[in-house]
Every structure is written in C-alpha cells, then in structure tokens.
Amino acid sequence: MKVLGISGSLRRDSHNTKLLRTVGEMFEAAGVEFEIYPDLKLVPPYDEDDDVDQAPAAAAQLRAAVAGADAVFFSTPEYNSSIPGQLKNAIDWLSRPKSESVLLNKPVAVIGASTGMFGAVWAQAELRKTLAASGARVVEGEVAVGHAHTRFDDSDRLSDPDLSDQVAAVVQTLIGEAAPRRTARAAA
Amino acid sequence: MSTTELQAVPAGTWAADKVHSDIAFAIDYMAGTFSGSFSDFDAGLTDGVLRGSARVASVQVKDPNLTAHLQAPDFFDAERHPELTFESKNLRRDGNQLTVDGEITIKGHTEPVVITGTISDPINDPYGGERFGLKLETKVDRTKFGIDWNNPLPNGEPALSNEVKLIAELQLSKQS
Numbered sequence: 001m002k003v004l005g006i007s008g009s010l011r012r013d014s015h016n017t018k019l020l021r022t023v024g025e026m027f028e029a030a031g032v033e034f035e036i037y038p039d040l041k042l043v044p045p046y047d048e049d050d051d052v053d054q055a056p057a058a059a060a061q062l063r064a065a066v067a068g069a070d071a072v073f074f075s076t077p078e079y080n081s082s083i084p085g086q087l088k089n090a091i092d093w094l095s096r097p098k099s100e101s102v103l104l105n106k107p108v109a110v111i112g113a114s115t116g117m118f119g120a121v122w123a124q125a126e127l128r129k130t131l132a133a134s135g136a137r138v139v140e141g142e143v144a145v146g147h148a149h150t151r152f153d154d155s156d157r158l159s160d161p162d163l164s165d166q167v168a169a170v171v172q173t174l175i176g177e178a179a180p181r182r183t184a185r186a187a188a
Numbered sequence: 189m190s191t192t193e194l195q196a197v198p199a200g201t202w203a204a205d206k207v208h209s210d211i212a213f214a215i216d217y218m219a220g221t222f223s224g225s226f227s228d229f230d231a232g233l234t235d236g237v238l239r240g241s242a243r244v245a246s247v248q249v250k251d252p253n254l255t256a257h258l259q260a261p262d263f264f265d266a267e268r269h270p271e272l273t274f275e276s277k278n279l280r281r282d283g284n285q286l287t288v289d290g291e292i293t294i295k296g297h298t299e300p301v302v303i304t305g306t307i308s309d310p311i312n313d314p315y316g317g318e319r320f321g322l323k324l325e326t327k328v329d330r331t332k333f334g335i336d337w338n339n340p341l342p343n344g345e346p347a348l349s350n351e352v353k354l355i356a357e358l359q360l361s362k363q364s
Contacts, residue, residue: 098252098253098255098256098257099252099255099256101256104256104259104260105260105267132260132261132262132337133257133260133262135256135257135259135260135261135262136260136261137261138261
C-alpha cells in the first residue's frame, strides 16, 4: 500500500511537514509506503483555460501522484481561519473533471497544526468539506496540534504522547479504509 | 369497497416498460425544488410482490458537477452501494387508490416505508400485450439512510431539506 502525504504549508521548516514525517514513520512501521509530495509550490493557479487534454506539467504530476496512491494524508495549517490558498488550488486541480477526479472515492485523512492554540481546526473542517465535495472518502478523526512550535523534539518528531496516539489512530483508520479498496482493485 | 389483498393488484408477472416509466426524486432546496431521476432501473410485480431497483450511476440531474458529487460518499456512495432497492410487504387497494407497505434500501440502510398512489386496471395495448399503470409516491428522511450533506443559508437554516419525495410512475406489461 502506498500513501501520499500533502502538507498545506510550503515553508522549509513547516510544522505540518514535520507532522507528516511523524505520520510517515507510523505508516512505514505498519508496512505502508509513504511519501510527502515535494512540489506543491510548483502547481500553477487553476485556470479552466489551461485545464485541457495536456494539463500543465506540475498539475498533471500532482494528479498522477494522487491517482497512484491508495490514500492521501493531509496536514494543514490555518490561514485567516481557512485553508492555505495553494492547498485549495491543488484540490481544485485534483477535483476536475468532476466525473473523472482522482479524488473520487479516494480515502483521505486530515489533521493540522498551528502555532495558535486551536491547531487549525477551522482549516481542517473546511478541507474535509472541500475533499468530500470533490468525491473523496474522508475518514473520521481530527488531530489539532496547537502551539505547534512547542510540540516537536530536537529530531523534529512529535513529542507529545497524547497527540502521537491521536495521530496513530488516524493513520490506522486510513489504512483500514484503504486496504479493502486495494484488495478489491487487485481482484478486479 | 373491498380492500382485500388478493384483489389489490393483477396476478402473474409484470415488468416495467422502461421507456414509459420513471423513477425520480424531488427535494426542497433553498427557495424551490431540486429534482432528479434514475435512467437505469428495473421494476416489476410478481405474484403480488412489487420490487424495484435503480442504479446510482444512472442518476440524472441538470448539473454535471452535481451528478459526480451524488456518486460520492457525501451522497449515495455508488462505489459501495451501487443500487437503491425496494420490496413490498403488503399492498392494499381501495378503488383506484393503492397503499404499499414495504422496505426501501438506500446506501446500505433499509427502512420501512408506506407508499401511496393510484393503480389502473389492465388494458390491451396495440402490441398484443396487456399493461397497467402505477403512480406512487412516498417521503423519506434522507438522514436515516446516512445522507447528511447540507449547506447553510446566510440565515443559518439548511439549504437542503432532509425530507425527500420519491416518485415511481410505472407502466407494467404482462410477461408471458
């Protein structure tokens, strides 16, 4: 099984990207391949005029990465009480054309981190809504890593055991959602 | 007027003439009604039991984006639950009025339902066959079937009603 991680934050020292590295270790411990998508920043602004047979390379690459994954694990910060623009833009590319969207029926999980006390809960809610409207199979489970700048150790691993347990539960839920689909596809 | 079950519907096996039959739904949305239908369905009456099924993939609405969204887990979840089904348990007739007790299954949830409408007596059609008509309606609470999607209006009220009207207009032709 292969899971793609997408961080809603582009900056090098992003707390959400660090969180996804912890997530990745949990997946790998469960025998699941995990990769953080490296090129979100390259995806151009969604423009229907550009969304033709040959979509821009960075958008096509993103679509292919999601199509090739059994599940997608998102971690998002919160900008102005909502989803970061580049993450929403990526979902807009992924969601079209609606009837062939690579997100349709794709198992996805959403968690988030912010330096404020609420851990990006509003952005997470909006991201879940957007993913569900795009046809994704959004699993239950929310992890809000508030005060994110205090939650990682010197190795950039999540240091709070309660939060780690919550993240591990979401990882297991996503594996549980994705495994039967993978089996069904292999049998088809 | 007799309401005995034996007289409620014609005996034998009857199948829906799909060209002249419709399975549809209507739901209050904002200030009006949102309607749709299923183009691929089966319906029939066999020995007094009315059965029907509709393929979620064939749902038809006027917005292609919504057509795709209706297939998704937010709504019917076609991947896991490709069909809606109905089976009657009891039919009662009073004149041309028909009441059907049965069970409807949507998105893997089965709920009892009472359907009402009209029935016409069999006629001979121009093709040498026999047919009769049913016009049936019921209302269900979509949230009982795990279809909870909504969107708030600016006043905080939900845009989409929970109550959905289901409509079946069937011409059933006798099977040899």
